[in-house]
Each structure stands twice: as structure tokens, then as C-alpha cells.
Amino acid sequence: MSDIPPSKFSIPELPYELMSNIFLFCDAKTLVRVQATSHLWKDTLNSYEFVKEIAAVWRSKGCSLFGHFGYKEPTRRSLDWVIRMSSETGQRFPYALPFDVGNEGWFDIVGIDNGVFCFRLSKTRDISNLVVWNPMSRRQSVLDDPITGIADESTFLFSFLYYPNTIHYSIVAIFLERGRQARCVFTVYDSCSNKWTARAPCPSYVRKLDPAYVILNGVTYWVTWSHNQDAETRPYIVSFSSLTHTFNKIDLPDEALTTCHSLLMRDDHLCVAANNHNADGYTTMIWQVDAVGEEHQWSKLFDVNGNAHAFIPAAIVDGDVIQVLERHVEVDDVEGLEYTTIHIRRFFTxxxxxxxxxxxxYEDHVKLRTIHNYYEGFYPV
Structure with a gap:
């Protein structure tokens, strides 16, 4: 008998726990292949526990920012572009969209979660589809759009659902339904059933969404306000649970009722940035909300001050605030000529x-439509 240890082991000889730890450091292509070998490994690599552990490993590689830019005029939506940059150094990386847009087409980044993109895509003016795309495994799924034709009065939300021992994604569409009385209606797509499974009216306080929203544990949050014939009500936060299909309303603190708001996520807590600005400068207050029973308690984290016209926080990365300034200057002597400055910077708290x-x-009116955090993930679409 030789004392020299073997140079190779067959997979069945390795303990299950050791194999699970090894897979934490594999690339997406390897993990997709392993999932196809047995029901055991498919369930293991799709489980919430494994996804949480591998997300922590890839999260340590750093965060990228994806900015969706485009022109003001709706007729130029086919010329939109995406910029990917490092949230630490600002270095730009080449990025090619996984689809083509026609001369009259357009696209929107619905959301990015677990390293997976969800786009809304149209190659014409009216007919659109949803594309779920994983750049790690180079896989994509194309879904029907349930509300084609009313793009300006609808918003889509994209997030992952963590059922017991498995993981799936959901897409929620909230849109304005015209009839005797206009009302907001929602419908939900679940990758587990591969179809749009629910369609029901929203509560009266749910209004048309802003493209910016945040997700925490399967719950989506956004800022909105109600309209009536006499006056507008104060802004508030609406939440939607993709697991229970229920809505909730969260009132903002009085001190946070300013002209601009954006929602942020910090250490698995929901935060709101309230911005006051004038010609001399701006002050942004960051608030954090915690649920205490059926009540919500707000605590002020810190202030951010500056001498620009306005810096709106767009995200929080590792406790630091990503700020966005978008400024448009119109040339008085030349009709239709405008200059745009877009400044994104990181505030170290x-x-x-x-x-x-x-x-x-830019020598034109350019808008930053959305900005998203991106951490690499492995989920095979």
C-alpha cells in the first residue's frame, strides 16, 4: 500500500457539506451544469441558504453602478444607452445590451436583483416584451408584456422571492386602468408558475409609480402621493409584498417632508433621503425607518450638505451615499440648444x-432615467 495520497477524488467520496462550500467559489456556468446533474443539487444550489452565502462571497468583489441615459424627446428613445461604472473608483466598463432596439423602439431597466437584469423592451412603439437576463450565465428569458400599449401609465417591479428551500423571481406590473373611474390595478408574474397569476385592484392610496424603488426581503417600496380635485396630499411610502400580494402605507416624518425624496437601503434597513435646495446650496437628511409592531418609527441618521444646486442621493453602497446631480442649461440665443451636466459622486459617511x-x-438635453446597484450573482434564468 502506498503512503502517497491520491491526486484526485471522485465526487461521491467528498462530503456533502464540503461540496457545498466548494460550489460557493465556482462560476455561474459551473453551477448551472451542476444543477442539471440531480434534483438534490438543483434544490441545494437554488436554496435560500446557499444563495445568501454565495451572494456574500460575490458581494465582496465590489459593486457596480448601471446608469440608463437617454434624450428628453420621446421620439429619440431608440438612442438610449447604458453606462456601467465602478462605485469605488468610477472606472467605466464596456457593456453591450443583450438585444437590439429598432428605429422606433425603446427599453427600460425594470430592475436588477441577485445579479439578474429585467428589461422592458419594444422594437416598435407599441408591442413590448420583458427580458430577464443573466450576464454571468449568458442566459435570458423573454416574457409577454401583460399591458402592452400603455407604457406611459404603468410601472414594473422586479425582485426575487425566497420560498422555503427554493428561489424564484417575480415581476409586478402596476398600471392605470381606464373605465367609469380610473383605478390602479396590479398583476404578478411568478417564475415558479411561469405565468401572470394575479390581477386585482390596488388600494385607493396606491398611485402611479416612480421608476425608482427599493426591495427588501421580497417587499418593494416607493414614494408617491395622492391626488384629488382640490389639492395634493403629502408624500408617503407605499410597499407591496410579492409573497402575500398585500400593500401597506408608511407616512414620512414631518421633518422629511421636503421637495425631493429618494429611497435607499442601508444594512437591510429602509431609508429615505429628503432634500432641500435653493440657489445657495442643498441639505439632505437621511432617515431610517423600523417597524415596531404595527407602527413605524423613524430615526435620523445624518445630514449631507453642499454648495451645488441639488444632489439627490441615488443609492447606498457599503454605508456610503451615491449622489447624483443633473443640471440643464438652455442657451437663450439659440432656440432648442441645451447643455446637460450629470455628476455622480460618492459621499463617504x-x-x-x-x-x-x-x-x-452633453450638448443636448440628456436625462439619467435610472441608476441601479449591481452585485454579481449566479441565478440561472
């Missing part, structure tokens, strides 16, 4: 220093 991530100037 520990040292209260700032670092420029992106500074671009």
Missing part, C-alpha cells in the same frame, strides 16, 4: 469626504 465617480457633459 465615515470621513464625510466626497469622490467623483462620473462627470459628463
Amino acid at each position: 465615515a470621513t464625510r469626504k466626497r469622490k467623483c465617480i462620473l462627470w459628463v457633459n
Whole structure:
């Protein structure tokens, strides 16, 4: 008998726990192949526990920011583009969309979760589809759009659902239904059933969504306000649970009722940034909300001050705030000529220093439609 250990082991000889730890450091292509070998490994690699562990491993590789840019005029939506940049250094990376857009087409980034993109895509003006795309495994799924033709009065939400021992994604569409009385209606697509399974009216306080929203544990949050014939009500937060298909309303603190709001996620807590600004400068207050029984308690985290016209926080990365300034200057002597400056920078909350991530100037009216955090993931669409 030789004392030299073998150079190879067959997979069945390795303990299950050791194999699970090894797969935490594999690439997406390997994990997709392993899932096809047995029901055991398919359930294991799709389980919430494994996804949570591997997400922590890939999260340590850093966060990218995906910015969706486009022109003001709706007729130029086919010319939209995406910029990917490092949230730490601002370095730009090449990124090609996984689809083509026709001359009259358009696209929107519905959301990014668990390393997977959800786009809404139209190659014409009216007919559209949803594309769920994983850049790690180079896989995509194309879904029917349940409300084609009313793009301006609808919003889609994209998130992952964590059922016991498995993981699936859901897409929620909330849109304005015309009839005797206009009302908001929602419908839900679940990758487990592969169909749109629910369609029901929303509560009266649910209004048309802003494209910016945040997700925590299967619950989506966004800021909105109610309209009536006499006056507008104060802004508030609406939440929707993709697991229970229920809505909830969260009132903002009085001190946070300012002109601009954006929702953020910080250490698995929901936060709101309230911005006051004038010609001399701006002040942004970051608030955190916690559920205590059926009540919600707000606590103020810190203030962010500056001398720009306005910096709106767009995200929080590792406790630091990503700020966005979009400024449009119109040339008086030339009709229709405008300049745009878009400035994205990182505010380090520990040292209260700032670092420029992106500074671009355009000789046109350019809008930053959405900005998303991106952490690599492995989920096979």
C-alpha cells in the first residue's frame, strides 16, 4: 500500500457539506451544469441558504453602478444607452445590451436583483416584451408584456422571492386602468408558475409609480402621493409584498417632508433621503425607518450638505451615499440648444469626504432615467 495520497477524488467520496462550500467559489456556468446533474443539487444550489452565502462571497468583489441615459424627446428613445461604472473608483466598463432596439423602439431597466437584469423592451412603439437576463450565465428569458400599449401609465417591479428551500423571481406590473373611474390595478408574474397569476385592484392610496424603488426581503417600496380635485396630499411610502400580494402605507416624518425624496437601503434597513435646495446650496437628511409592531418609527441618521444646486442621493453602497446631480442649461440665443451636466459622486459617511465617480457633459438635453446597484450573482434564468 502506498503512503502517497491520491491526486484526485471522485465526487461521491467528498462530503456533502464540503461540496457545498466548494460550489460557493465556482462560476455561474459551473453551477448551472451542476444543477442539471440531480434534483438534490438543483434544490441545494437554488436554496435560500446557499444563495445568501454565495451572494456574500460575490458581494465582496465590489459593486457596480448601471446608469440608463437617454434624450428628453420621446421620439429619440431608440438612442438610449447604458453606462456601467465602478462605485469605488468610477472606472467605466464596456457593456453591450443583450438585444437590439429598432428605429422606433425603446427599453427600460425594470430592475436588477441577485445579479439578474429585467428589461422592458419594444422594437416598435407599441408591442413590448420583458427580458430577464443573466450576464454571468449568458442566459435570458423573454416574457409577454401583460399591458402592452400603455407604457406611459404603468410601472414594473422586479425582485426575487425566497420560498422555503427554493428561489424564484417575480415581476409586478402596476398600471392605470381606464373605465367609469380610473383605478390602479396590479398583476404578478411568478417564475415558479411561469405565468401572470394575479390581477386585482390596488388600494385607493396606491398611485402611479416612480421608476425608482427599493426591495427588501421580497417587499418593494416607493414614494408617491395622492391626488384629488382640490389639492395634493403629502408624500408617503407605499410597499407591496410579492409573497402575500398585500400593500401597506408608511407616512414620512414631518421633518422629511421636503421637495425631493429618494429611497435607499442601508444594512437591510429602509431609508429615505429628503432634500432641500435653493440657489445657495442643498441639505439632505437621511432617515431610517423600523417597524415596531404595527407602527413605524423613524430615526435620523445624518445630514449631507453642499454648495451645488441639488444632489439627490441615488443609492447606498457599503454605508456610503451615491449622489447624483443633473443640471440643464438652455442657451437663450439659440432656440432648442441645451447643455446637460450629470455628476455622480460618492459621499463617504465615515470621513464625510466626497469622490467623483462620473462627470459628463452633453450638448443636448440628456436625462439619467435610472441608476441601479449591481452585485454579481449566479441565478440561472
